[in-house]
Amino acid sequence: MTIEARHLSIAYGSNQVLSEVSLTLHPSRTTGLVGRSGCGKSTLAKAMTGIIPAPQETLFHNHQIFFPDLSKTGDIIHYMWQDPLAALSPFLSALDLICEPLKAIHKLPKAERQRKARDLLHMVGLEDACAAKRPHQLSGGQCQRIALARALAVKPKFLVLDEPLSALDLVTQEQITALLRKVRAEMNMGLLIISHDLQTLAKLADDIAVMEGGRIVEHKETQEFFATPEHPLSRRFVEISKYSAPAA
Amino acid sequence: MAYVDSAKSIPLSRATSLFRGKTTFLLGSLFLSCFIILAIGGEAFAPNPPNQIDLLHRLSAPSLTYPLGTDHLGRCILSRLMTGTALSLGTALTTAGLILAIALPVGLLSALCKGWVDAVLMRIADIFLAFPMLVFALAIIGYLGASLTSAVIGVALAWWPGLARLVRTLTLEAASKEYVLASRQCGQKPLNIIAKHILPQILPPLLVVLSLEMAGLLLVLSSLSFLGLGAQPPAAEWGAMLNEARPFFAERPSVVLAPGIVIILAVLSFNLVGEGIRFQLDKRKPYRW
Numbered sequence: 271m272t273i274e275a276r277h278l279s280i281a282y283g284s285n286q287v288l289s290e291v292s293l294t295l296h297p298s299r300t301t302g303l304v305g306r307s308g309c310g311k312s313t314l315a316k317a318m319t320g321i322i323p324a325p326q327e328t329l330f331h332n333h334q335i336f337f338p339d340l341s342k343t344g345d346i347i348h349y350m351w352q353d354p355l356a357a358l359s360p361f362l363s364a365l366d367l368i369c370e371p372l373k374a375i376h377k378l379p380k381a382e383r384q385r386k387a388r389d390l391l392h393m394v395g396l397e398d399a400c401a402a403k404r405p406h407q408l409s410g411g412q413c414q415r416i417a418l419a420r421a422l423a424v425k426p427k428f429l430v431l432d433e434p435l436s437a438l439d440l441v442t443q444e445q446i447t448a449l450l451r452k453v454r455a456e457m458n459m460g461l462l463i464i465s466h467d468l469q470t471l472a473k474l475a476d477d478i479a480v481m482e483g484g485r486i487v488e489h490k491e492t493q494e495f496f497a498t499p500e501h502p503l504s505r506r507f508v509e510i511s512k513y514s515a516p517a518a
Numbered sequence: 519m520a521y522v523d524s525a526k527s528i529p530l531s532r533a534t535s536l537f538r539g540k541t542t543f544l545l546g547s548l549f550l551s552c553f554i555i556l557a558i559g560g561e562a563f564a565p566n567p568p569n570q571i572d573l574l575h576r577l578s579a580p581s582l583t584y585p586l587g588t589d590h591l592g593r594c595i596l597s598r599l600m601t602g603t604a605l606s607l608g609t610a611l612t613t614a615g616l617i618l619a620i621a622l623p624v625g626l627l628s629a630l631c632k633g634w635v636d637a638v639l640m641r642i643a644d645i646f647l648a649f650p651m652l653v654f655a656l657a658i659i660g661y662l663g664a665s666l667t668s669a670v671i672g673v674a675l676a677w678w679p680g681l682a683r684l685v686r687t688l689t690l691e692a693a694s695k696e697y698v699l700a701s702r703q704c705g706q707k708p709l710n711i712i713a714k715h716i717l718p719q720i721l722p723p724l725l726v727v728l729s730l731e732m733a734g735l736l737l738v739l740s741s742l743s744f745l746g747l748g749a750q751p752p753a754a755e756w757g758a759m760l761n762e763a764r765p766f767f768a769e770r771p772s773v774v775l776a777p778g779i780v781i782i783l784a785v786l787s788f789n790l791v792g793e794g795i796r797f798q799l800d801k802r803k804p805y806r807w
Contacts (some may be wrong), residue, residue, distance in 0.1 A: 321699060344703035361718045374705035389589040419699075424704060 302475030319349035348426035354413035358405040365401040390419040410437035468511035543794025549787030564597035587747035602754035616674035625685020670746040692719040766771035
């Protein structure tokens with residue numbers, strides 16, 4: 271089972287955001303996507319999940335043409351937004367937000383979905399006290415964890431995480447990294463993680479793709495990527511990540 | 519010198535800001551509460567029966583029996599004003615409700631369906647908007663026949679396109695919010711998304727606009743009654759009272775001034791409440807010390 275983008279090109283007027291991008295997501299496998307700001311990482315992820323329309327016959331699910339539709343294919347490939355506060359309704363409590371997909375997609379009865387939602391809250395390291403709070407009453411990190419719990423409630427086959435650890439402290443980053451590893455293994459879920467933090471991707475990703483100017487300029491297994499980066503931008507990223515790592 | 523000037527201006531700006539904020543809302547609410555109480559119990563509080571004719575005291579000056587005097591048929595002006603509150607405000611509220619009932623679904627459908635549905639609905643709205651509002655309302659009333667019901671229908675049909683366009687714009691903005699897209703991704707059905715995510719966003723600004731429009735509606739409906747196209751005699755409606763009193767203005771100005779002042783106060787109270795709500799909801803408040 272795969273989700274695949276083949277020669278995907280997207281332009282906004284004269285601005286070519288993606289040019290002939292090809293990328294395949296596999297179940298139980300994590301792909302890291304890195305690149306400088308504005309290189310088209312989020313656009314690629316949004317096109318693959320149906321948030322922005324992609325040209326026909328550029329997306330494939332199990333080698334069949336795939337028409338991502340937010341309302342219908344959210345449980346096949348699901349996008350978790352970069353800004354969790356903007357992606358969580360200010361009118362609903364944390365518990366209701368997590369219950370939303372449990373009711374709409376999994377059709378669970380009220381008592382069961384509330385129990386399941388509390389389990390998910392605990393799974394992402396949040397206490398029961400957060401359940402009744404609305405997003406604006408929570409910190410950025412707590413919102414990010416609620417967004418993750420909500421995405422896990424959907425149980426998609428592929429989960430796209432746009433900067434999932436950016437608002438979290440180091441301890442929580444470690445917890446979420448471990449959780450994502452566990453989820454990937456238990457749910458057989460394929461992950462696409464967009465991140466600027468190569469050290470996190472080194473821990474999580476099986477392969478890393480580097481984007482520049484709307485193209486994937488390098489795509490390698492993680493170990494190989496860190497050992498022999500070829501593209502100048504990849505070399506620079508690896509160099510900086512080694513430089514920013516504490517001395518052994 | 520400039521420093522002294524700016525220091526002097528601070529208390530004034532504070533007073534202005536206070537007046538525009540809670541004070542405006544409270545003042546408007548106070549007036550409006552009085553009107554609502556009158557609308558509910560106007561007939562019980564009225565000193566005289568509103569339609570009781572007393573030809574011996576026609577166009578009389580204010581007295582203990584008739585606190586605001588009498589009209590050309592000797593009816594108590596104060597009693598008619600008090601009992602007319604329910605009809606006048608009720609008509610304006612019904613018209614506002616009817617406008618909202620047309621504009622809300624049209625605006626929502628237009629914004630959410632997009633494509634040809636949006637194009638067709640907005641072109642229909644454009645056709646309605648092409649006519650001057652009052653002329654269009656007069657044409658509809660002319661077709662339906664002069665009555666209060668015709669006036670309400672005529673004004674609502676002439677008024678909805680502007681509000682529908684506003685609903686469409688607000689919905690387009692609300693529907694593009696990331697949390698609405700995220701909710702769609704979580705499998706929510708369109709009606710649930712409208713109820714849970716879109717209406718809570720668009721209703722507050724819509725109610726502000728509607729409360730400001732209420733003043734305009736009150737004036738238009740009173741004007742239509744004044745022209746004899748709305749409430750018909752002997753109904754105690756403020757506009758109709760103005761119309762009936764017009765020939766006697768020179769003889770007894772109070773017969774015209776009393777309903778005129780009440781209309782002004784009602785319009786003012788709606789404007790103050792609308793402005794107060796708008797000010798409280800406005801996120802771009804200037805820095806206040």
